Amino acid sequence: MFDSRLMGADTARLAALPGASLAPWRYDDAVLPGDGMLPVLPALRGLLPGGGLRRGSVVATGHWSLLCLALAAGPSAAGAWCAAAGLPQLGVRAAAEAGLDPGRLLLIADPGPGWPQVVAALLDGCGIVLLRPPDRPSAQLRRKLEAAARRHGSVLLVAGEWEGAQARLLVTRQEWDGIGAGHGRLRARKVQVVADGRGAAGRPREQWLWLPGPDGAVTAVAQDIAEQDDMARWGRGSSGPAGTGISRVSTG
Amino acid sequence: MTPPRSPRRVLVVRCPGWPGAAGWPGIAGWPGIAGWPGARDQESASGARAFEQVVHAVEAFCPQVEVLRPGACAIGVRGPARYFGGEDELARKIAEAVRPCGFGCQVGVADGLFAAELAALAGPAGRIVAPGETPSFLAGHPVAVLGITDLADLLPLLGIRTLGDFAALPAAEAVSRFGTRGELAHRLARGLDPRPLVPRPPAADLSVRQEFDPPAGQAEPVVFAAKALADQMHDRLAASGLACVRLKVQVTCEDGRQISRLWRHDGLLSGLAVAERVRWQLDGWRTAPGGHGGPGPAGPGNGRPGRPDGRDADPGDGVQPGGITWLQLIPDQLVRAGGRQLGLWGDAVVSDRVARAALRVQAMLGHPAVTRPVPAGGRSPAEQVLLVPFGDHDVPRLPPDRPWPGQIPGPAPATVFPVPLAATVTDRSGQAVTVTGRAQESAPPARLSADGQPAMAILSWAGPWPVTERWWDPARARRKARFQLVTEDGRAWLAVLQDGRWLAEASYD
Numbered sequence: 001m002f003d004s005r006l007m008g009a010d011t012a013r014l015a016a017l018p019g020a021s022l023a024p025w026r027y028d029d030a031v032l033p034g035d036g037m038l039p040v041l042p043a044l045r046g047l048l049p050g051g052g053l054r055r056g057s058v059v060a061t062g063h064w065s066l067l068c069l070a071l072a073a074g075p076s077a078a079g080a081w082c083a084a085a086g087l088p089q090l091g092v093r094a095a096a097e098a099g100l101d102p103g104r105l106l107l108i109a110d111p112g113p114g115w116p117q118v119v120a121a122l123l124d125g126c127g128i129v130l131l132r133p134p135d136r137p138s139a140q141l142r143r144k145l146e147a148a149a150r151r152h153g154s155v156l157l158v159a160g161e162w163e164g165a166q167a168r169l170l171v172t173r174q175e176w177d178g179i180g181a182g183h184g185r186l187r188a189r190k191v192q193v194v195a196d197g198r199g200a201a202g203r204p205r206e207q208w209l210w211l212p213g214p215d216g217a218v219t220a221v222a223q224d225i226a227e228q229d230d231m232a233r234w235g236r237g238s239s240g241p242a243g244t245g246i247s248r249v250s251t252g
Numbered sequence: 253m254t255p256p257r258s259p260r261r262v263l264v265v266r267c268p269g270w271p272g273a274a275g276w277p278g279i280a281g282w283p284g285i286a287g288w289p290g291a292r293d294q295e296s297a298s299g300a301r302a303f304e305q306v307v308h309a310v311e312a313f314c315p316q317v318e319v320l321r322p323g324a325c326a327i328g329v330r331g332p333a334r335y336f337g338g339e340d341e342l343a344r345k346i347a348e349a350v351r352p353c354g355f356g357c358q359v360g361v362a363d364g365l366f367a368a369e370l371a372a373l374a375g376p377a378g379r380i381v382a383p384g385e386t387p388s389f390l391a392g393h394p395v396a397v398l399g400i401t402d403l404a405d406l407l408p409l410l411g412i413r414t415l416g417d418f419a420a421l422p423a424a425e426a427v428s429r430f431g432t433r434g435e436l437a438h439r440l441a442r443g444l445d446p447r448p449l450v451p452r453p454p455a456a457d458l459s460v461r462q463e464f465d466p467p468a469g470q471a472e473p474v475v476f477a478a479k480a481l482a483d484q485m486h487d488r489l490a491a492s493g494l495a496c497v498r499l500k501v502q503v504t505c506e507d508g509r510q511i512s513r514l515w516r517h518d519g520l521l522s523g524l525a526v527a528e529r530v531r532w533q534l535d536g537w538r539t540a541p542g543g544h545g546g547p548g549p550a551g552p553g554n555g556r557p558g559r560p561d562g563r564d565a566d567p568g569d570g571v572q573p574g575g576i577t578w579l580q581l582i583p584d585q586l587v588r589a590g591g592r593q594l595g596l597w598g599d600a601v602v603s604d605r606v607a608r609a610a611l612r613v614q615a616m617l618g619h620p621a622v623t624r625p626v627p628a629g630g631r632s633p634a635e636q637v638l639l640v641p642f643g644d645h646d647v648p649r650l651p652p653d654r655p656w657p658g659q660i661p662g663p664a665p666a667t668v669f670p671v672p673l674a675a676t677v678t679d680r681s682g683q684a685v686t687v688t689g690r691a692q693e694s695a696p697p698a699r700l701s702a703d704g705q706p707a708m709a710i711l712s713w714a715g716p717w718p719v720t721e722r723w724w725d726p727a728r729a730r731r732k733a734r735f736q737l738v739t740e741d742g743r744a745w746l747a748v749l750q751d752g753r754w755l756a757e758a759s760y761d
Binding site for chain 1: 535605606607608609610612613616617621622623624625627633636637639642660661662663664665666667668669670693696712713714715736738742744758760761
């Protein structure tokens with residue numbers, strides 16, 4: 001939509017999704033592949049139990065980042081509608097580059113004090129709802145919204161903390177590529193994403209991703225490069241506390 | 253030139269020699285008009301104002317006057333003629349009423365506007381063509397009076413010189429040889445209206461309403477009544493072969509307050525769907541924060557009904573203190589029922605389910621609260637997206653498919669601050685970093701503080717990328733220099749220096 005180049009990339013990515021055909025551009029429950037599972041971008045499959053977003057589940061990402069958009073991109077590319085509530089800062093172009101279809105995106109910049117009703121209404125209509133809660137939701141409210149997601153078979157993707165989320169993904173380390181001291185530009189970012197969750201998702205998984213890659217797309221970092229870099233940059237034990245994600249910049 | 257509809261007998265009043273009167277188009281050679289001095293050179297706006305006196309005089313005879321142009325107006329003649337004692341008498345009285353205004357007056361009566369106007373020109377005081385004699389009256393006129401230039405040139409070459417000759421042609425031949433304009437001309441020549449009558453959708457009141465006595469304190473009875481009302485309204489519309497584009501739901505409270513909202517209908521909503529929207533409207537009203545739950549001046553265009561929280565009414569059970577006394581459904585923008593319309597929201601087909609959710613949220617927060625992004629043109633990340641309220645169709649002023657030199661290349665930032673954050677960027681010595689006219693930074697940026705947060709060390713940076721936008725327009729001209737900065741917490745920023753102030757436009761989280 002933003003770039004003709006992207007259409008090709010989208011199509012290729014879409015074709016790579018399991019069971020996805022190019023036909024279901026219109027959202028309809030019946031045509032989405034995988035009963036009970038919304039497809040995600042191939043790079044993210046390893047991070048999620050079952051290799052996709054389970055319908056009716058809640059997924060938390062700690063805070064707002066491109067990771068939220070990347071998670072929503074797979075279902076959107078497969079034909080689901082996506083709504084974003086409480087995220088006026090959502091970069092639509094970045095979303096499009098990650099694979100999310102802006103034509104099937106609803107933005108509710110400020111859901112106001114009645115945000116739980118807004119989110120419940122959105123869960124009814126959209127396959128995936130991005131939410132940054134304006135305040136810390138009570139346990140009762142959380143249960144209500146979880147029930148709404150289950151009832152409508154949609155996924156609530158929280159850009160924040162959500163106790164009881166089925167899966168939780170966090171960016172633990174990040175590193176920008178292509179920029180130096182006064183030269184170059186931001187080209188790509190390599191991040192380490194760690195996922196855990198409840199039940200089957202309990203075992204922590206981790207994955208190195210290009211988030212974004214040089215063309216804005218989200219892909220997995222080849223295993224050997226990741227390990228090599230990991231050893232070289234992070235393995236010395238003096239790289240600060242885990243999770244701070246201090247950036248070391250290579251001047252490529 | 254639309255003829256008056258129901259009365260086919262038409263009376264035309266024209267003032268010969270009217271300044272600025274356009275005359276009959278395309279008949280310069282026709283006697284009676286050629287001699288008008290400078291008829292086309294005059295200013296017509298003043299003429300239009302002066303002609304008001306004449307129209308006013310004619311209005312005394314018939315309130316519905318169609319002003320054809322300054323210098324000519326028309327009325328339907330049937331009713332006034334009966335009242336004033338015949339067409340001749342009416343024409344005489346009108347001429348008498350107009351002459352005191354200081355203008356000459358010709359009055360013509362015939363079947364249809366075209367013939368009536370020619371009849372007005374037919375003599376010094378006009379002429380009255382008896383009913384049914386219009387075709388023979390027209391037959392003697394040259395084809396040039398049709399006012400269709402190419403036909404006026406062509407028909408005499410074919411040996412057809414008068415309207416009578418032309419009317420003698422079979423209608424089908426006229427259409428097949430001369431197209432739709434030929435058909436129109438042929439109908440005129442035969443003394444018919446230029447096209448079959450197309451009555452406009454009736455102005456009849458198709459709204460439906462229900463009173464609640466005693467006032468309804470709960471939403472349920474109102475919603476229940478809404479379904480029955482909607483069915484009733486749909487039946488009425490269907491009986492007239494109409495559909496409405498929008499539906500206005502108006503709820504009146506016991507204390508006189510009104511809440512009304514417009515819903516897009518397009519003839520697609522069932523009675524149940526209308527009832528659902530009434531429920532959302534009431535829900536939105538009830539759950540709106542503040543006071544008595546009233547949204548104030550509600551409407552599709554108003555903002556969010558947000559007010560400082562001062563709720564004293566129990567938000568849970570009742571609809572309103574006072575209750576609801578009237579529910580009214582008003583069909584808006586009537587159109588002929590022509591089946592479903594699709595694609596109202598642009599390219600992607602919006603499924604009913606998504607539309608319902610979006611409308612529901614719009615009922616709670618107001619129409620502009622739910623938006624869809626549309627790509628737009630610009631250099632900063634915020635300019636590249638236009639947010640269009642759901643249900644509207646808006647086209648960006650600046651097209652996105654232009655080169656936009658000076659855009660920041662590479663991956664787009666995931667976080668675009670709706671309002672850029674104030675920032676400070678300092679060099680190693682604590683001095684604010686500036687950029688010279690030659691796009692040279694004063695010193696390497698060393699620390700960034702955005703939005704009042706503690707300063708962070710800058711590990712790497714790139715820039716400046718200078719942009720001079722709209723230098724030709726002093727009001728909107730801007731000079732900027734953009735930097736990409738990576739801070740010690742790993743975040744990457746897009747910062748811009750404009751008029752000596754640093755702003756964080758976006759971050760690449």
